[in-house]
Every structure is written in structure tokens, then in C-alpha cells.
Amino acid sequence: MKTRLWLLAGATLAMALATGCKPKGAQSALSGDAASKVYVAPGQHDEFYNIVSGGFNGQMSVVGLPSGRVFKAILPVFSVHPENGWGFSEETKPMLNTSHGFVPWDDLHHIAISTTNAEHDARWAFGNANNTPRIARVDLTTFKTVEIIEIPNSGGNHSSPFITENTEYVVAGTRFSVPTGDDASRDVPIDTYKENFKGTISFISVDKDHGDMEIAFQLEAPPFNFDLARAGKKKSHGWFFFSTYNTEMAHTLLEVNASQKDKDFIMAVNWKKAEEYIKQGKGKKVKAKYAHNKWDEDTHMATSVIKEEVLSLDPRELKDIIYFIPCPKSPHGTDTDPTGEYIVGSGKLAAIIPVFSFTKMLQAIENQDFEGSVDGMPVLRYESVLHGEVEKPGLGPLHTEFDGRGNAYTSFFVSSEVVKWNIETLQVLDRVPTFYSVGHLMIPGGPTGKPHGKYLVAYNKISKDRYLPTGPELAHTAQLYDISGDKMQLLLDFPTVGEPHYAEAFPASLIKDKQVKFFPLEKNKHPRAAKGINDARVERDGNKVHIYMTTIRSNFRPDNIEGIRVGDEVYFHVTNLEQDWDVPHGFAVKGANTAELLVMPGETATLRWDPDRVGVFPFYCTDFCSALHQEMQGYIRVSPAGSNVPLKYSTGLTE
Amino acid sequence: MKNVSSVNRILIAVCSLLMISAYFTPLWQISLWAPQYPEGLNMKIWIDRLSGDVDIINGVNHYIGMKHIGVEMFPEFTYLIYVFGFIIGFGILAAIIGKRWSLYTFFSMIAILGLGVLVDMYLWGYDYGHNLDPTAAIKVPGMAYQPPLIGYKELLNFLAYSGPDTGGWILALVGTVLLYAVITEVMQSKKEKVLA
Numbered sequence: 056m057k058t059r060l061w062l063l064a065g066a067t068l069a070m071a072l073a074t075g076c077k078p079k080g081a082q083s084a085l086s087g088d089a090a091s092k093v094y095v096a097p098g099q100h101d102e103f104y105n106i107v108s109g110g111f112n113g114q115m116s117v118v119g120l121p122s123g124r125v126f127k128a129i130l131p132v133f134s135v136h137p138e139n140g141w142g143f144s145e146e147t148k149p150m151l152n153t154s155h156g157f158v159p160w161d162d163l164h165h166i167a168i169s170t171t172n173a174e175h176d177a178r179w180a181f182g183n184a185n186n187t188p189r190i191a192r193v194d195l196t197t198f199k200t201v202e203i204i205e206i207p208n209s210g211g212n213h214s215s216p217f218i219t220e221n222t223e224y225v226v227a228g229t230r231f232s233v234p235t236g237d238d239a240s241r242d243v244p245i246d247t248y249k250e251n252f253k254g255t256i257s258f259i260s261v262d263k264d265h266g267d268m269e270i271a272f273q274l275e276a277p278p279f280n281f282d283l284a285r286a287g288k289k290k291s292h293g294w295f296f297f298s299t300y301n302t303e304m305a306h307t308l309l310e311v312n313a314s315q316k317d318k319d320f321i322m323a324v325n326w327k328k329a330e331e332y333i334k335q336g337k338g339k340k341v342k343a344k345y346a347h348n349k350w351d352e353d354t355h356m357a358t359s360v361i362k363e364e365v366l367s368l369d370p371r372e373l374k375d376i377i378y379f380i381p382c383p384k385s386p387h388g389t390d391t392d393p394t395g396e397y398i399v400g401s402g403k404l405a406a407i408i409p410v411f412s413f414t415k416m417l418q419a420i421e422n423q424d425f426e427g428s429v430d431g432m433p434v435l436r437y438e439s440v441l442h443g444e445v446e447k448p449g450l451g452p453l454h455t456e457f458d459g460r461g462n463a464y465t466s467f468f469v470s471s472e473v474v475k476w477n478i479e480t481l482q483v484l485d486r487v488p489t490f491y492s493v494g495h496l497m498i499p500g501g502p503t504g505k506p507h508g509k510y511l512v513a514y515n516k517i518s519k520d521r522y523l524p525t526g527p528e529l530a531h532t533a534q535l536y537d538i539s540g541d542k543m544q545l546l547l548d549f550p551t552v553g554e555p556h557y558a559e560a561f562p563a564s565l566i567k568d569k570q571v572k573f574f575p576l577e578k579n580k581h582p583r584a585a586k587g588i589n590d591a592r593v594e595r596d597g598n599k600v601h602i603y604m605t606t607i608r609s610n611f612r613p614d615n616i617e618g619i620r621v622g623d624e625v626y627f628h629v630t631n632l633e634q635d636w637d638v639p640h641g642f643a644v645k646g647a648n649t650a651e652l653l654v655m656p657g658e659t660a661t662l663r664w665d666p667d668r669v670g671v672f673p674f675y676c677t678d679f680c681s682a683l684h685q686e687m688q689g690y691i692r693v694s695p696a697g698s699n700v701p702l703k704y705s706t707g708l709t710e
Numbered sequence: 711m712k713n714v715s716s717v718n719r720i721l722i723a724v725c726s727l728l729m730i731s732a733y734f735t736p737l738w739q740i741s742l743w744a745p746q747y748p749e750g751l752n753m754k755i756w757i758d759r760l761s762g763d764v765d766i767i768n769g770v771n772h773y774i775g776m777k778h779i780g781v782e783m784f785p786e787f788t789y790l791i792y793v794f795g796f797i798i799g800f801g802i803l804a805a806i807i808g809k810r811w812s813l814y815t816f817f818s819m820i821a822i823l824g825l826g827v828l829v830d831m832y833l834w835g836y837d838y839g840h841n842l843d844p845t846a847a848i849k850v851p852g853m854a855y856q857p858p859l860i861g862y863k864e865l866l867n868f869l870a871y872s873g874p875d876t877g878g879w880i881l882a883l884v885g886t887v888l889l890y891a892v893i894t895e896v897m898q899s900k901k902e903k904v905l906a
Binding site: 310311312314315404406450451469470471472488489490491492517519520 | 744745746748749845846847848849850851866867
């Protein structure tokens with residue numbers, strides 16, 4: 056004790072003499088071979104594709120692992136992207152249509168990569184729109200968003216877009232419960248939350264060949280906040296697990312009021328049972344307005360259809376669809392292990408991590424081992440469903456992924472670390488610091504039945520001093536760890552695009568040889584395509600002027616256009632005649648309020664231009680296409696409204 | 711009673727004047743480090759106010775239900791300036807008087823002030839660390855967050871340090887110097903008794 060006091064006194068003195076000197080933290084030293092483990096030599100390819108959510112940018116990004124190199128900083132999904140005309144071109148505008156009209160932005164949190172038999176097939180990447188609830192599907196042969204479906208009766212699509220093992224369904228659990236139904240039942244006082252608000256869970260079916268989505272059914276769950284979800288797999292296939300918080304059903308100051316109960320719930324949904332009820336005709340069609348937008352790869356344009364009703368199931372009446380598993384303190388992540396037996400609930404305010412057993416859950420249901428009910432839906436007894444608790448794992452557990460070797464890896468936001476533990480024995484095996492405050496973490500194949508347990512990426516919420524500073528807003532950061540050995544080893548820091556939440560990664564070999572290189576011109580069914588230079592023309596239809604324009608290295612046809620008047624609506628329908636990989640052309644015209652176009656080989660895209668003044672305006676190619684790219688340009692002449700200048704267009708004529 | 715030595719008389723005067731620094735320098739500091747705060751959070755306690763990362767510390771601590779640290783939390787801020795003023799005044803008087811009893815009284819005042827401040831700090835720390843809002847978001851069973859009185863302590867993901875700052879060290883120096891003066895006077899008075 057005495058020595059300790061002396062040590063304290065010594066430390067105190069040292070502290071006073073050297074203010075600002077900080078005690079040695081757990082800064083893990085990089086070992087010498089870290090660089091070689093992430094080095095992908097020039098010309099070589101990465102082992103994994105990493106599809107990363109962009110968070111508040113509403114987009115996805117595409118990164119290679121283990122190098123951390125960015126292949127596509129922005130793959131536009133829910134937000135407009137002036138760089139390639141997403142949301143600005145006439146063809147893409149319908150993709151961002153909703154029941155609220157055109158919405159130019161959203162907040163994309165989670166990625167789900169399609170699976171077959173609980174293994175990645177990587178045909179599609181799904182993403183959720185958190186703000187105006189939607190789910191998008193990206194085709195991984197074109198890396199293009201090809202479908203967006205709006206989720207009605209939802210407010211904050213956070214518990215989404217998690218998928219079942221054969222991509223039968225992608226789910227959408229509402230974060231905010233909201234009143235639903237007709238105008239009268241939606242216009243209610245906020246303090247009637249418990250009576251009038253609904254926590255809607257949507258199951259969206261995915262066509263197994265083409266990926267087309269439809270809202271199969273919605274479940275009217277209690278007005279909790281639904282946070283995250285995972286499907287059961289293998290033995291637990293047929294079930295879906297949703298984490299809930301605010302089972303207090305508070306509607307104000309949730310920071311305090313939704314943190315009061317010792318246990319919230321993981322909601323287990325037996326969706327096979329729901330399917331049976333639907334077959335028996337127990338579903339109820341209810342009015343709900345939502346947009347369903349699809350991209351057509353042949354016409355190179357999107358269509359948006361507003362739908363009017365959904366099939367609703369009431370689990371209070373239709374028994375055995377929903378069971379509640381008590382889970383400590385506002386669970387965030389709910390993750391099922393690769394065998395489908397274990398369900399890990401990460402109570403973000405809890406001091407332990409509970410691991411539930413699917414087998415025990417079925418047993419508890421069979422034995423009716425209930426400790427209560429919520430609106431007639433049984434609450435299972437915690438102890439009966441529990442496999443065990445991980446003791447003293449860390450502070451602020453958020454998410455868990457798996458390596459396929461019987462280990463789980465949980466991210467801890469508050470104590471800023473990743474902790475590795477054994478699922479069977481619940482022993483903590485290793486811990487590594489993250490810099491700083493990790494949110495989601497990701498192992499390639501981690502949420503599937505077949506993880507590739509070689510790397511782990513931590514997506515951090517704070518980067519602080521890790522990079523050169525850039526004013527008040529700093530880079531968001533990811534960290535790559537080698538998890539192939541007993542000890543996790545930090546290999547690499549790399550900045551990310553937007554603010555990533557969840558991401559998934561899969562072997563590059565799954566898709567790299569399936570990439571679409573260009574769109575065959577003969578298949579181009581765009582009604583205003585100009586499939587050859589002889590189709591290039593300009594047509595007037597009232598005050599609308601349609602310019603059928605072609606691009607090929609290195610000219611526009613037509614490139615001299617006259618007879619346009621102030622007040623006209625001018626549509627440049629640009630067809631890229633190239634039939635080779637990596638030769639997009641760009642199109643930009645002075646004063647356009649509609650950004651620009653990047654037109655892929657064989658594609659047709661349309662930019663609307665509303666000339667507001669008289670003059671001659673240049674247009675040019677923005678994508679460096681050839682040695683004579685700088686010569687790829689043209690002029691369009693605008694005359695006063697009512698002018699008699701005849702419509703005239705040409706290319707290459709000199710008088 | 712006998713006069714103090716002229717050296718000690720100067721020391722008393724110097725110490726009294728040094729104590730004036732308490733009005734211009736921070737007396738105490740509390741620092742916190744966490745993985746996400748590698749640079750540390752630092753709060754300084756002055757004679758009548760707080761400075762430093764108080765708002766950030768409050769922001770971090772409210773999750774576990776700790777009270778909001780603010781000037782209003784410390785009634786000491788309203789009277790410490792007078793207590794110091796009184797002691798400094800007495801010290802100057804003691805130097806003028808130059809009697810041993812005046813030195814002993816001056817030293818006792820500083821010793822009581824020092825002890826009083828430490829006891830006060832401990833009691834505040836105990837209350838701050840134990841008296842938590844029952845509606846706090848994060849409740850770790852059996853966990854209290856009393857900051858260390860002096861030195862380091864690990865509190866969840868934070869490492870906390872508490873100790874004197876510039877003004878506090880000057881006060882410690884004043885106390886030590888006066889202790890030296892007291893000891894020399896006591897020894898001198900013993901010598902005088904033996905001689906007598």
C-alpha cells in the first residue's frame with residue numbers, strides 16, 4: 056500500500072511537471088509484415104469486393120480488400136449524382152420518385168448481398184433508405200441501381216434490408232412507429248402513441264431469377280422502435296429476428312425514456328407461418344400508397360408506378376407468427392451465427408452479451424414457457440432461451456460477425472474495440488482497439504452460412520487524429536484487421552466515402568468475369584435512340600425540341616444546331632455508339648440546370664435544357680475519351696422567342 | 711512569546727505574497743482519457759470558477775447519470791476568495807508582528823485550509839461519483855464513478871487523473887516552506903529552553 060502511495064505521489068509529481076503528458080494507452084504497434092499483407096501490386100486485383108453503405112450520402116461505394124482501394128467512390132442509389140446525371144437525366148428521374156414526389160436524397164445504412172443456400176451469390180446488392188423508407192436493388196453486373204421500392208406505413212427504414220438465405224425476402228422494419236391507415240387514423244395526438252402508433256414490419260419478396268421486388272406482406276407489430284434484423288439460416292431458416300428498443304413506448308426524450316427497462320426484446324418472426332396464413336386467405340388488403348420504380352436495361356430508362364394497397368397480417372389475431380425474446384438494454388445488432396443455432400443480441404447499454412439458442416427457443420415455444428405477453432403475443436422466458444452470456448465483454452456492444460471457425464467478433468462503440476469470443480464457451484479470446492469508436496464491423500461472408508474468416512473491417516465513427524485534418528469535418532475511417540490467427544492484427548487504416556454504416560464483402564471471383572462491358576446497340580430499345588450517325592437529327596414538336604444525338608470518338612452528331620428559341624424545352628437524347636469497354640462519353644451544355652450526362656457505350660440518355668437567353672452555346676464531352684477529346688464539342692444557337700430562324704442541324708459541313 | 715528569526719519573518723512575508731497567485735492560477739485539475747479522447751479532456755478548478763473541457767466532460771458523463779458540473783455546483787466559489795484574502799492578510803500581519811504564535815497560527819490556517827479543501831474535494835467526488843441519476847441510459851451494476859482524489863483511476867473506458875495545478879503547487883510550496891519555518895522555530899525554542 057505504501058509503495059502504491061509513493062507511486063501515486065510520484066505519478067502526480069510527474070504529471071504536474073509535464074502537463075499534457077499522457078499515460079501509455081493500448082496503441083497497438085504495427086508489426087513489420089502488415090504492409091505486405093495489404094499490398095496488392097500494381098495491375099493485380101484485390102481478393103474481395105467490399106460494397107459499403109454511404110450513410111448520409113445515400114449512396115454505396117465499392118472498395119477492394121485487402122488494399123482498401125476505392126473502385127467506385129459513389130454508386131448512386133438514393134441521392135442525385137450530378138457527375139453522371141443520376142436523378143437529373145430524364146431516364147433516371149423516375150428512380151427517385153416516391154409517394155411524396157421526387158426525393159433527391161436519402162440516408163443509406165445497410166447493405167445486403169444476395170445469397171443462395173445461405174452463401175453469397177452476389178447477384179444483387181440491396182440498400183435501405185432510412186429517411187423516406189425505401190429499398191433499392193443494385194445489379195452487380197452493371198453496378199447500377201435497377202429497382203427502388205417505397206415502404207408504406209413506415210417511418211425510418213432502419214431495420215432493413217436484411218435478407219433470407221435464398222433471398223426469398225428482404226425485410227423493412229420501421230425504426231419509428233407511426234400511425235397508419237386513412238387520414239383520420241393518421242391525424243392523432245402524439246401522446247396517444249401507445250394506442251395509435253404501429254410498428255410495421257414489411258417482407259418484400261424478391262424474384263429468384265430477375266430480382267424484381269414486391270411487398271409480399273406487412274405485419275402490424277407493437278409500436279416499438281425496430282433497430283436491426285437478421286434472418287435465421289440453415290436450421291433456423293423460416294425465422295427472422297428483429298431487435299427492438301423503446302419497448303417503453305416513449306414518444307419524447309428517448310435518450311432517457313427509452314433506456315429504462317432492463318430488457319427490451321428480440322422479436323422472432325416465423326415468416327413461413329405468415330405464408331401459411333396468406334395461403335389461407337387470412338391477409339387483409341389495406342390502402343397504402345407507395346412508389347415502385349424499375350430500371351429497364353433495354354430501354355435504358357426507368358418507370359415509376361404508384362401502388363395503392365398492401366397485404367397486412369395482424370399477428371395479435373394470427374397466432375404463432377411473433378414471439379418476443381427478452382434481451383438486455385436496447386439491443387442494437389441481432390446476429391445469427393453461420394450454423395443458424397445462435398442469435399447474438401447486442402444490448403448497446405448492457406454489461407453482458409446474451410447469446411440465444413434457436414433450439415431452446417423452439418423448445419420454449421413448444422412448452423409454452425412464457426413469462427408474459429405483449430398484445431397477445433407471447434414473451435418467452437429469458438433463461439429458457441438463453442445459451443449463455445458473455446461476461447465483461449466491453450462497453451457499448453453494437454454488432455457481431457462470425458469467422459466460420461466458431462468465433463464471434465463484436466464491435467464496442469464506447470470502449471472503442473473489437474472483441475473476439477467463442478460462441479460455444481462464451482469466453483473472450485482477444486480484443487483490439489479501434490481508432491475510434493467502431494460502429495459496424497464486417498467479415499467477408501460474415502452474415503452468411505459461409506464466412507471467409509480472413510479479414511475484418513471496422514467502420515469507425517470517429518477518426519480524430521488518424522489522418523491529416525480537413526477542417527471541422529474529418530475523414531471517416533475504416534480499419535482492416537487480419538483475423539486468420541489467434542490474435543487479431545491491425546493491418547491498415549483507410550478513409551471511406553460518406554459515413555459508412557454496414558457493408559458486406561464477397562470473393563471477387565463471384566462477379567468479376569460477369570461484368571457487363573457495354574450495351575449492345577442492336578438491343579437498345581430506347582424510343583429516342585439514334586443507333587447510327589444517319590439517325591442523328593433534330594425534330595421540333597411545339598415548343599419541345601428533340602435532338603437525336605450520337606457520340607463516337609471524337610464527335611457529336613449533330614454538332615451545329617440552329618433554330619432553337621428562348622422558351623423551348625430542348626431534349627438532348629445522346630446515344631453513345633461506342634461498342635467497346637471503358638469508353639463512356641460525357642455531355643454538358645452551358646447553363647444546364649440538369650447537371651450533365653455520362654453515357655455508357657450502347658446507351659441512350661437524355662438531358663433537358665431550357666435555354667433562357669439568346670446566344671450561341673457550346674456543348675462538349677466531359678469524359679476524356681480519346682486523343683481528340685478536347686475537339687469533341689459543338690454549338691447550339693438560341694434565337695428570341697417567336698424568331699423565324701429555321702431549324703437546322705449539321706456535322707462537318709463547311710461552306 | 712519570542713520573535714521569529716528574521717529569515718523566517720521574510721519567509722512568512724514571501725509566502726503570504728505567493729498565496730496571491732491563487733487568484734490568477736488554477737488550483738486543481740482533473741483529466742480524462744479514453745480511446746476516443748487520446749488527447750485527453752482537462753478541467754481546471756480556479757478559486758472562483760471552472761475552465762477547460764467542462765462541457766465535453768458533462769456531455770460524456772450524462773450517459774451514466776452524473777450531475778452536470780457547473781459553477782453553481784460549488785458554493786465554495788462564493789467564499790473561497792474571502793477565505794484566501796483573510797489568510798493572506800493575516801500572513802502579512804504575522805510577518806509584521808513577527809512573533810512565533812503568529813507564525814504558528816498562520817501555518818495552522820494554511821494546514822486547515824489545505825486539509826479542508828482535500829476533504830471537501832473528496833466529499834464532492836464521492837457525491838459526484840455515487841449520486842447518479844436513476845434514469846441514466848447506461849447503468850453498470852455495482853459501478854461508481856468517484857474520481858480519484860489525487861492520482862489515477864480507471865473508470866469504465868476512461869482513465870481519470872486528479873491533482874493540483876499551478877496554484878495548488880504554489881500553495882503546497884507555501885505550506886512546505888512554512889512547515890520548515892515552524893520546525894526551525896520549534897527547534898530554536900527547544901534550544902532556548904535548554905539554554906535557559
